[in-house]
Amino acid sequence: MTTTEIDNKTGLVTQEYKINMGPQHPAAHGVLRLVLTLDGEIIEKVDPDLGYIHRGIEKMTERDTYKQIVHLTDRLDYLSSHINNEAVCLAVENALEIEVPDRVKVIRTIIAELTRLASHQLWWGVMGMDIGALTTFMYAFRDRELINDIMEETCGTRLTMNYNKPGGLMFDIHPNFQKRVKEFIKHFKVSLPEYNTLLSGNVIFKKRLQGIGYMSKEDAIAYGVSGPSARGSNISCDVRKIHPYSAYDRVDFNEILMEGGDSYDRYMVRMKEMEESMKIIEQLVDNIPEGDFETKTAAVLKLPKGEYYQKVESARGEFGVFIVSDGKKSPYRMKFRSPGFANLSILDKISRGHKIADLVAIMSSLDFVIPDIDR
């Protein structure tokens, strides 16, 4: 519906209008289409339109065995692929009451934190680029390459690793793993303060983010926002703290909370989270227990009849796996609770009244990965 208004003084006719942002928009980080209702440059409404990369992954799980399902979750939030894999494996292991060796738990945690670091690095680079600072993108990719190399050496691929399997890991860590992780941490301890000087303190960047896209605590809870985006509004929701899984119960790290709720606070949460991730890795990397890298499981896993839920903290928030099993080798129904979907739902609420250019900043601060929203 369009409303037409005539300005009494000037006699000019103003009219609401709609434009498309995406699905092929360089700032949309993927095929997301937003229908914007605008009054001049002011956003009145944002309607996300999904479905451009719907692959029916949830339906595909009903055809696959539990071991095969794991690799599909690489293709949800591809920047947290290891964490997604871990969620499925934990759900299956809990259902079958498989106890995985300590070594597996620690290695999973280290790689999950490396994944989170790589994801936040990429997000930082792209965030700068969205605001107009191209240098950040180059620096972020330079550092992320080191993590990708570690992944390639130990897991075999750089992004969609599929390194987990129910009961353990696909292979043991590479003999160079610990050495390279320590090298990376040493390098990144120098780089991260540079990131902060380059972008976090930059006056233009700050002006573009502070006070933009305010999300109140109540709204965030009402819309089910999770992860760093919610912690920017002072909601304690870190699954690693509240329901520790794998080796998170034996490491010491802080949950980062910020009071402000605007885009800049969401940005700062992620920047500080990178420090915490490094802290976790440092505590674990020298203490990987000896032992097996897998528990032997049956060739075909059959989950007992029932419902199982497992949640983990992915780089974007709470990722949940809900399995309904009827005792067969494939699930009866499998549902993924993806953080991106809930985080996208609040976009309309927090961007009303801002300018179009701010929408790009708000979207970056919410850190969307579209295949995670649209599965």
Next chain:
Amino acid sequence: MNAVINYFSEIIGGFKTLLQGMGITGKHFFRAHKEIITQQYPDNRDTLTFEDRYRAQVYMEHDENNEHRCDACQTCEIACPNGSIEIIFDRVVDPETGKKKKVLDKHIYHLGMCTLCNLCVLACPTEAIKMSHEFETAVYDRSELTKALNKPGSKLKES
């Protein structure tokens, strides 16, 4: 008065942050010769190195007598989530025991459908298939992505 002071101090502070940022980019600019990470692909094709575990596509190992280890057991075909593997086999009567036995005719592999999940390689009981580092997989026609992994004329290695 205070407002004026704030106004100017904000401008000066702003300039300072910009200069700090410039300092960092300047530092990297002048040190660039030390920290080049860009690779001159494809000029460096001959010197490219890969990690051992790097997965680019599935291949079947053949020895110098053109023999492989695949006994057509179809485990990889069952393990594959995407139906990327099709085993075509003949049943041949073993002259010694008189029993019928599977003999591999073609190990068909659809690279276009493969997600490089490694499940087939892990599942194979005889380690007949492995992951190669052949990463340049672009072809002009989609049909070229489907290939037989066992070489023509190859046969099962006697163990």
